Amino acid sequence: MKPISIFADFYGIDNIKGDINIDRLTTEIEHYIEKYDLNGRSRSNKNGYQSNDLDYSIIKKQFKEISLLLDTIEKKCKDFLKKDNIGLSNSWVNINNKNNYNKPHCHPYSILSGTVYINVPSDKDKDNGNFTFIRNREFLDYAIETYTHEFEPLYSEHNKTIHPKTGDIIIFPSYMMHEVDPHQSKEQRISIAFNTRAIF
Secondary structure (H helix, E strand, O other): OOOOOOOOOOOEEEEOOOOOOHHHHHHHHHHHHHHHOOOOEOOOEEOOEEOOOOOHHHHHHHOHHHHHHHHHHHHHHHHHHOOOOEEEEEEEEEEEOOOOEEEEEOOOOOOEEEEEEEEOOOOOOOOEOOEEEEOOOHHHHHHHHHOOHHHOOOOOOOEEEEOOOOOEEEEEEOOOOEEEOOEOOOOOEEEEEEEEEEOO
16 A cells, blocks of 8 residues: 655745846845835844835836836746736845844745745855745654654655755745744845735
């Protein structure tokens, strides 16, 4: 009898560098923060900077590359689900300096969530804010002694770490618990995170 997987989780990863001018995008993000959102907010971020939700009315009028990025994100999400009735509900900027990180969290009241990496330092000997999905451990704690090689890694893995690069976009179901590891580089790590909603 062959084990059948149920309740499978999933995520997608792509790169947007061919669609977006990263240098221009970075400059626009800096200008937006300086002009409209210098103080930001504190949510899952431990130190570091997190903006308030981006003001789309301002973005569309003044920030061409950010606007193009948001359109690209929405298209990627539609392609990911193979559905047209999904759109962005909110998005925000994260800037992590050395030792900054994001605590485990999920994104309620959303369908898909994700992150676009605007700048990821390329220090090969450092973990620059790796993104980690966290699996519920109840099965692991309850039945750890029953594992056989046939069940690995289907049931034995309790996290999945992704090492993002500049331009990467990660999309995942909003209920999935995740965290961002402490940033080790002296160079800033910049990303834009987002949530989506159904459009009726």
